[in-house]
Amino acid sequence: MKKEINPEDFASCPLPISSHDTIQLAHGSGGKIMNDLVQKLFLWAFDNNELNRQDDNAVIKINGNRFTFTTDSFVVDPIFFPDSDIGELAVNGTINDISIGGAVPLYLSVGLIIEEGFPLEDLRKIVVSIKNAAHRAGISVVTGDTKVVNKGKGDKIFINTSGIGVIKHNFKIGPEYIKPGDMIIINGGIAEHGIAVLSKREGLTFETTVISDTAPLNDLIAKIVETGAESVHAMRDPTRGGVAATLNEFAASSNVGIRIIEDKIPVKEPVRGACEILGFDPLYVANEGKLVVVASKEKADAVLNAMRGHPLGKEAAIIGDVISESPGMVSMQTGIGGWRIIDMPVGEQLPRIC
Amino acid sequence: MKYIDEFRDPILAKKILAEIKYVTTKDWVIMEVCGGQTHALIKNGIDRLLPDKIELVHGPGCPVCVTPLELIDKALKIASLSDVVFTSFGDMLRVPGSKKDLFIIKSEGGDVRIVYSPLDALKLARENPDKKVVFFGVGFETTAPLTAMAIHQAHNEGLRNFYLLASHVLVPPAITALLESPKNMVQAYLAAGHVCTVMGWEQYIPISEKYKVPIVVTGFEPIDLLEGILMVVKQLESGSHKVENQYARVVKRTGNRPAQELISRIFMISDRKWRGIGTIPQSGLSLRPEYSAHDAELAFGLDDITVEEPPECISGLVLQGLKKPHECKAFGKECTPQTPMGATMVSSEGTCAAYYTYGRYNSRISK
Numbered sequence: 001m002k003k004e005i006n007p008e009d010f011a012s013c014p015l016p017i018s019s020h021d022t023i024q025l026a027h028g029s030g031g032k033i034m035n036d037l038v039q040k041l042f043l044w045a046f047d048n049n050e051l052n053r054q055d056d057n058a059v060i061k062i063n064g065n066r067f068t069f070t071t072d073s074f075v076v077d078p079i080f081f082p083d084s085d086i087g088e089l090a091v092n093g094t095i096n097d098i099s100i101g102g103a104v105p106l107y108l109s110v111g112l113i114i115e116e117g118f119p120l121e122d123l124r125k126i127v128v129s130i131k132n133a134a135h136r137a138g139i140s141v142v143t144g145d146t147k148v149v150n151k152g153k154g155d156k157i158f159i160n161t162s163g164i165g166v167i168k169h170n171f172k173i174g175p176e177y178i179k180p181g182d183m184i185i186i187n188g189g190i191a192e193h194g195i196a197v198l199s200k201r202e203g204l205t206f207e208t209t210v211i212s213d214t215a216p217l218n219d220l221i222a223k224i225v226e227t228g229a230e231s232v233h234a235m236r237d238p239t240r241g242g243v244a245a246t247l248n249e250f251a252a253s254s255n256v257g258i259r260i261i262e263d264k265i266p267v268k269e270p271v272r273g274a275c276e277i278l279g280f281d282p283l284y285v286a287n288e289g290k291l292v293v294v295a296s297k298e299k300a301d302a303v304l305n306a307m308r309g310h311p312l313g314k315e316a317a318i319i320g321d322v323i324s325e326s327p328g329m330v331s332m333q334t335g336i337g338g339w340r341i342i343d344m345p346v347g348e349q350l351p352r353i354c
Numbered sequence: 355m356k357y358i359d360e361f362r363d364p365i366l367a368k369k370i371l372a373e374i375k376y377v378t379t380k381d382w383v384i385m386e387v388c389g390g391q392t393h394a395l396i397k398n399g400i401d402r403l404l405p406d407k408i409e410l411v412h413g414p415g416c417p418v419c420v421t422p423l424e425l426i427d428k429a430l431k432i433a434s435l436s437d438v439v440f441t442s443f444g445d446m447l448r449v450p451g452s453k454k455d456l457f458i459i460k461s462e463g464g465d466v467r468i469v470y471s472p473l474d475a476l477k478l479a480r481e482n483p484d485k486k487v488v489f490f491g492v493g494f495e496t497t498a499p500l501t502a503m504a505i506h507q508a509h510n511e512g513l514r515n516f517y518l519l520a521s522h523v524l525v526p527p528a529i530t531a532l533l534e535s536p537k538n539m540v541q542a543y544l545a546a547g548h549v550c551t552v553m554g555w556e557q558y559i560p561i562s563e564k565y566k567v568p569i570v571v572t573g574f575e576p577i578d579l580l581e582g583i584l585m586v587v588k589q590l591e592s593g594s595h596k597v598e599n600q601y602a603r604v605v606k607r608t609g610n611r612p613a614q615e616l617i618s619r620i621f622m623i624s625d626r627k628w629r630g631i632g633t634i635p636q637s638g639l640s641l642r643p644e645y646s647a648h649d650a651e652l653a654f655g656l657d658d659i660t661v662e663e664p665p666e667c668i669s670g671l672v673l674q675g676l677k678k679p680h681e682c683k684a685f686g687k688e689c690t691p692q693t694p695m696g697a698t699m700v701s702s703e704g705t706c707a708a709y710y711t712y713g714r715y716n717s718r719i720s721k
Contacts, residue, residue: 338399
């Protein structure tokens with residue numbers, strides 16, 4: 001049993017997989033690998049001022065009026081999940097991306113890619129969801145497209161939505177306007193969409209069913225802009241990559257540091273439980289109805305109260321602040337008083353072994 | 355959340371920290387054996403709250419990290435076969451083999467699926483009789499009973515299309531090998547609570563006695579870890595060396611007997627190679643001959659795959675607690691969780707990944 005280890009003899013490991021020749025799932029996960037693809041291929045190819053802002057929408061000027069334009073594709077599996085489905089998600093997702101700079105959403109397009117053999121009844125349900133979601137947000141679907149692919153060449157149904165909105169205010173809202181001293185506010189419990197979809201997909205059941213938070217944020221955003229005016233510096237809906245990715249994008253865009261306090265971040269109990277069981281960090285799990293708002297310290301309480309007065313912001317909370325130190329970095333004070341880095345996610349979170 | 359929040363109580367944490375500071379008079383080097391503990395220590399920022407006199411070094415208890423490159427290459431080869439459904443715990447998918455990882459195999463058309471239990475893999479085998487379903491059995495004594503149960507059931511049901519690619523390893527031989535090393539500088543150990551839930555804490559008594567080293571079986575929540583550290587420091591300061599059980603709400607002296615019996619019915623103890631460390635005698639589990647029909651290494655004829663690991667990174671030293679991640683030149687530069695050079699960067703339980711994700715610039719954070 002006696003064994004002598006000479007550590008130098010065993011210092012070993014493989015060469016890295018530093019680049020991929022083929023597209024991996026991680027290229028679409030909202031983390032660093034996707035960011036690399038965007039930087040090195042898409043921004044290189046399409047290089048223009050509107051795109052290079054890298055916000056969730058492009059701001060375009062036509063005849064002196066400012067509009068936002070955005071597009072998003074939805075490939076979620078399962079297509080029906082607790083209390084919602086891919087249709088509602090496709091409308092809300094694009095409405096939120098149109099609205100985040102404080103624009104009023106106007107028109108939507110819906111493109112469907114449907115797999116041969118898909119039940120018409122399911123398509124009907126999805127279309128009704130799209131109709132209801134658009135109605136709720138006060139937006140019209142004005143154009144669309146339908147394609148059918150061979151059985152096995154697509155996964156049931158994929159939806160693309162694009163949309164335009166009009167900016168009626170004159171405030172400067174965007175991640176580049178974030179300043180040290182600003183406060184970070186969120187409108188409620190995080191990680192609900194990701195856990196709802198995962199629970200359904202993996203057949204995980206908990207005492208309480210976790211429901212996706214999918215919601216159109218345009219009305220809440222309008223209220224925030226009305227209350228906060230020029231004090232609102234940035235807004236973004238933290239979807240793929242979760243709140244962690246959004247805060248890292250903010251810190252990078254404006255070259256500031258961001259500090260958050262773990263105990264202040266709202267996470268509903270069933271979501272916390274599910275994350276504990278799966279070994280997931282809720283900060284990295286997707287949301288579909290959450291909004292991270294960065295507002296000046298002076299107006300932060302007013303914005304918070306306005307958010308709390310809205311049905312989608314009842315559990316709003318100030319979760320941190322912006323600092324000049326550690327630019328580009330997000331850190332968090334943990335529940336027991338330690339500190340740690342909240343890094344940009346790499347790819348999908350993976351369930352841990354033990 | 356009940357059973358969680360009590361063990362993350364900040365007031366209690368401060369109290370225990372104050373006591374640790376009070377009892378610590380000398381410099382001590384303590385190793386937490388399990389990767390889950392490393393993860394929790396750094397995720398909660400505990401490493402930065404401890405007195406400077408206490409140095410935590412991080413042990414080899416990350417099952418993903420110590421799985422040999424050779425076995426990963428074998429997994430990749432099996433997973434790329436057209437009649438195979440390859441199943442694995444999630445965090446094995448990003449571990450690089452010589453050229454690829456399981457995610458790449460999946461993108462090339464391999465049927466690679468994440469499962470939460472080997473019994474889910476078994477279910478796939480029942481549902482897909484025309485496919486060979488392979489489970490990548492990775493882990494310490496904690497996951498071994500699950501794998502054993504899957505083999506037991508497959509054998510009883512006569513399920514001939516279920517295979518195990520086994521990489522189960524044992525903690526006590528690894529601790530012993532570290533203690534035998536002339537370069538060892540660890541003075542006390544926090545033993546892995548979940549391993550001991552299965553195996554009991556009594557198997558550490560001979561180690562503690564032979565090497566005169568304090569061992570405290572410790573849980574994974576902040577209060578558990580702080581309490582484990584306090585117990586171990588008290589032993590060190592008083593010059594005693596015994597096995598203590600901090601994680602008594604879960605761990606019994608004799609552990610989980612039915613689980614142990616199941617492990618020994620299905621597996622036999624064998625020599626096993628540890629990535630970054632080398633072969634440790636009698637440190638792994640292999641299927642007993644009567645279950646060899648389920649052994650993926652035999653069924654898929656993988657004897658021809660042998661890989662020499664090039665000596666580029668220091669993960670072996672990190673796994674043994676001889677180096678810290680930031681002492682590596684590649685750390686945070688060429689080597690990140692996105693481009694892992696070593697296994698300790700791949701798994702979220704890996705020391706390098708934990709340092710990178712949670713603490714790499716801790717000193718720069720404004721407080």
